[in-house]
Amino acid sequence: MRSAIVVFPGSNREHDAARAIRLAGGEAPDLVWHTETELPDVDLVMIPGGFAHGDYLRAGAIAARSPIMRAVANHAERGGFVLGVCNGFQVLTEARLLPGALMRNACLTFICRPVGIRVERSSLFSWRYDKGAELVFPTAHHEGNYRADEETLRELEGEGRVVFRYTDNPNGSANDIAGIVNAKGNVLGMMPHPEDAVEAIHVCTDGLDLFRGLVGAAT
Numbered sequence: 001m002r003s004a005i006v007v008f009p010g011s012n013r014e015h016d017a018a019r020a021i022r023l024a025g026g027e028a029p030d031l032v033w034h035t036e037t038e039l040p041d042v043d044l045v046m047i048p049g050g051f052a053h054g055d056y057l058r059a060g061a062i063a064a065r066s067p068i069m070r071a072v073a074n075h076a077e078r079g080g081f082v083l084g085v086c087n088g089f090q091v092l093t094e095a096r097l098l099p100g101a102l103m104r105n106a107c108l109t110f111i112c113r114p115v116g117i118r119v120e121r122s123s124l125f126s127w128r129y130d131k132g133a134e135l136v137f138p139t140a141h142h143e144g145n146y147r148a149d150e151e152t153l154r155e156l157e158g159e160g161r162v163v164f165r166y167t168d169n170p171n172g173s174a175n176d177i178a179g180i181v182n183a184k185g186n187v188l189g190m191m192p193h194p195e196d197a198v199e200a201i202h203v204c205t206d207g208l209d210l211f212r213g214l215v216g217a218a219t
């Protein structure tokens, strides 16, 4: 699988993401600076975690208006895979590639700890997990409280687009939502960090199958 990781001023998980993709059997990803207007020919575009532009205005708001985001939208439109983790999820909602918004955590503090999530459904991103599997992924965010209007939440639930749900909701997210896909199913945004649960020094290796799944889906 060929992939690109978009890097903004303030991104901090791009190397973790690249390592996870390599450990899962993907080719070494291209790192693409946010001012670029074109992406290399890839299967997956990943928007990594971090604090793009220092989270000024709202987390992800400035990054979503970067020149590279038009190419990311075109990639998604063509059916390419897009994965946004944490700050990446925030960028994808700000870019309207995913519905809803990530608001300040209900507890009003930064959360930095492993959390439990359940795999709600099979998808391009989750097909290697059993449905209902309970996983542990690290989290590190202050704006992870997923919010959307009632109609959008009904649509997400009705269309089976909630892929990951918290088993112990840390941030107040509506319906315990930890990760959702777009209507076509090729764009996933999630707050917990699967790329930080892929090798022995991590809390666990539950994240590896997400990246293996993408490598498998791309070949």
Ligand SMILES: NC(=O)CC[C@H](N)C(=O)O
Binding pocket: 048, 049, 050, 051, 052, 055, 059, 085, 086, 087, 088, 140, 141, 142, 143, 144
């Ligand atoms: N780890 C991250 O990606 C942090 C996400 C975001 N900047 C927040 O704190 O909400």
